[in-house]
Amino acid sequence: MNKSYQEIVKKLHFDMHTPSSINNVGQDLNVDHYIEAIKTSGAESVTLFARCAYGFAYTKTDAACPHPNMQEDIFRKICSALRKNNIDVTAYIAACVLSDEEVEKKGLKNWLAYNSQGELYSHGKDKAIRNYVCPTSNYYYKSLLPYIVELAKNNDINAVWIDGLYHGLNEPCHCQRCKEKFMKDVPQANGDMTSMARFRWTSDMIYKFLDDVGKALKEINPKLSVGADVLGCIKWPIPITENNGFYTYDPQPSNLIVNAAMNLAATDWRGKTIDMNIQRMRSWQDFNCRAPQTLKAEAALCASMNSMLIAGDIVKPTDVQPDMESMKHIRAMFDYGETIYNKVKNVPSYADIAILLSVEQMRLNGGKWNLQTKFIEGAYQIVTENGYTSHILYDEDLKNNLAKYKILLIPEHFYIEKEAVLEIEKFVSAGGKLIVVGCIPGAVGKFERDDQANTNIFEKLCGVKLQGQLNEPISYIKIKDTIAQKYWNLDFIPEIGVFGQATLVSTTSASKQTGLYFPAPVYQIGARPIGELSEYSAITENKYGNGSVTYIALPLFTDYIKSNNFMEKRLIGGVLSQNITPYAKLTGCSNSQLIVSKNDKTLNVSVVVIQNNLNNEGLRVQDETGKIAGIKVLIKESRKINSVESVLDKVNVIQHENEILIEFPPTDIYNGVILNFK
Structure with missing residues (x-):
């Protein structure tokens, strides 16, 4: 290899999932044209198909099942040509499906996953993708791992990228072997109380397998690494193991920049590479629909957070030829992002606020992948648009990391892992702020039933008594002439209507800041204006140990991501300002994201124009927008500046005794500054 996976900035990924009905696979492959296209893009590395979602390999091997209509060894031929041209190669493997041909030839029916009716599972969009593998079968260690080791020994690759492992979490296998090893009744439906235990059990097996793959690759070459798509990202929020080398994720195509930002906030602080993979799929997302300015904004976001976008395309299986015009499109994105990345890389990410994302929320989805994330999207976006910096932490992160943050925000969680709850209580008792x-x-507990969840600790932390949920689609907060008016900084003070079920609480030790208002009876085509004041609290504050807890009883974050109600953003901004003196704060523009990284000698401050998620439908496209002026960042810093380097356009930096004011020139995509201290 030329570089390890983690050292490479500009990466390409080409999809080539090919059913057995396609003939002449690789027949028209022209390696010279292939290399020309890669060079046109400026890529340093290519993720090359070694096994597809139909269960076929694209190299000559006995360890897997080559595509029955493959005309030559596609993987080895392209890999060899790329390496001769000093371009690195990552092997892509779709992991969870066996082809009909391999099942029949090798007699592998006992490796397959079956539903409760004894039927095979298949892909919802393509019935030819079937024969999903049972998680307790010998497939992973007797077939997949040997194939990975063979690839790594016989080809000059730098990493293995495994996709599709999440399919093992979607539906439980009901084979006799799983029933015996799970030692519980296999969950029958979404509402089954044992569903989360089954998710944890399956997830643990997948994580162990990936850790073993990482160990096996390091034995071949210490610089080799493995990563798995979505593993450890916000849809599967459990940190990856020591021997997993990188994170990778396909952000949702609607408003990709916000979805990418959330995943980066959950991973870039961990010190491991994460790449955002955006494809030209011509179905659920299309790279060529994205305007050049949109791509540059997304590349700038990733680059300023120690990552890069992986750009990709579908290639036809007959010639495997990348589209030259798409490569030119990608080149502009690569060049822009690389300029930023090379200046700000390798400085640890910093944030004032920790936002919790517990995998136990998977219980709301019946213990099935993937986690529904509207609540975390709304929380992250509101915090960002209020000018603060934040990281997303998982349950396992709290023990060793929570004390680094000034405040912990818990958005709309029904469930949190028991040990994490104890860490939260310690944090608040020691003086931490909790919202x-x-x-x-x-x-x-990780393997407990849903009905064993206990709210006692959080009732004590918040100083309230849980009374149930309001069975109404909307409820209201009234700020004017209440203690909660301190959270509001505008001249007009409206009531705030929040869609979604409010939680009903009465105070025990907490101080009520304002009450919860029920909606009035329906009138005028379904309108539900503010009604009577209830006996329940809408916002409370409670002293707990040396810390404090603010509780808001309405689902502001989920509603914000759906309705973009600016009053919800303003209210949370006011609550944050009452609880925190941030190290870094952006002012003057709510559609720019502040990104900070720092160490003992260096402070990187970046701002990226973000695309507000006005709704969750369609693609947010940023094309030929005007420049935004008035962006300022205030840093609480007493160290004396030794040098200032602007990343792109010149930035004005003013040092005061205990703070630094950074004034950015008008920008439409990105700007940043690097401060070095004496």
Whole structure:
């Protein structure tokens, strides 16, 4: 290899999932034309198909099942040509499906996953993708791992990228072997109380397998690494293991820049590479629909957070030829992002606010992948648009990392892992600030039933008593002439209507800041204006140990991501300002994201124009927008500046005794500054 996977900035990924019905696979492959296209893009590395979602390999091997209509060894031929041209190669493997041909030839029916009716599972969009593998079968260690080791030994690759492992989480296997090893009744439906235990059990097996793959690759070459798509990202929020080398994720195509930002906030602080993979799929997302300015904004976001976009395309299986015009499109994105990345890389990410994302929320989806994330999207976006920096932490992160942050925000969690809840209690007792929004979370053990969740600790932390949920689609907060008016900084003070079920609480030790208002009876085509004041609290504050807890009983974050109600953003901004003196704060523009990284000698401050998620339908496209002026960042810093380097356009930096004011020139995509201290 030329570079390890983690050292490479500009990466390409070409999809080539090919059913057995396609003939002449690779027949028209022209390696010279292929290399020309890669060079046109400026890529340093290519993710090359070694096994597809139909279960076929694209190299000559006995360890897997080559495509029956493959005319030559596609993987080895392209890999060899790329390496001769000093371009690195990552092997792509779709992991969870066996082809009909391999099942029949090798007699592998006992490796397959079956539903409760004894039928095979298949892909919802393509019935030819079937024969999903049972998680307790010998497939992973007797077939997949040997194939990975063979690829790594016989080809000059720098990493293995495994996709599709999440399919093992979607539906439980009901084979006799799984029933015996799970040692519980296999969950029958989404509402089954044992569903999360089954998710944890399956997830643990997948994580162990990937850790073993990482160990096996390091034995071949210490610079080799493995990563798995979505593993450890916000849809599967469990940190990856020591021997997994990188994170990778396909952001949702609607408003990709916000979805990418959330995943980066959950991973870039961990010190491991994460790449955002955006494809030209011609179906659920299309790279060529994205305007050049949009791509540059997304590349700038990733680059300023120690990552890069992986750009990709579908290639036809007959000639495997990348589209030259797409490569030119990609080149502009690569060049822009690389300029930023090379200046700000390798400085640890910093944030003032921690936002919790518990995998136990998977219980709301019946213990099935993937996690529904509207609540975390709304929380992250509101915090960002209020000018603060934040990281997303998982349950396992709290023990060793929570004390680094000034405040913990818990958005609309019904469930949190029991050990994580104890860490939260320690954090608040020691003087930490906690904001809980929406539900009163229940503490639950990893393998406990849903009905074993206990809200006692959070009721004590918040100083309230849980009384249930309001069975109405909307409820209201009234700020004017209440203690909660301190959170509001505009001249007009409206009531705030929040869609979604409010949580009903009465105070025990907490101080009520304002009450919860029920909606009035329906009138005028379904309108539900503010009604009577209830006996329940909408916002409370509670002293706990040396710390404090603010509780808001309405689901502001989920509603914000759906309705973009600016009053919800303003209210949370006011609550944050009452609880935190941030190290870094952006002012003057709510559609720019502040990104900070720092160490003992260097402070990087970046701003990226973001695309507000006005709704969740369609693609947010940023094309030929005007420049935004008035962006300022205030840094609470007493160290004396030794040198200032602007990343792109010249930035004005003013040092005061205990703070630094950074004034950015008008920008339409990105700007940044690097401060070095004496």
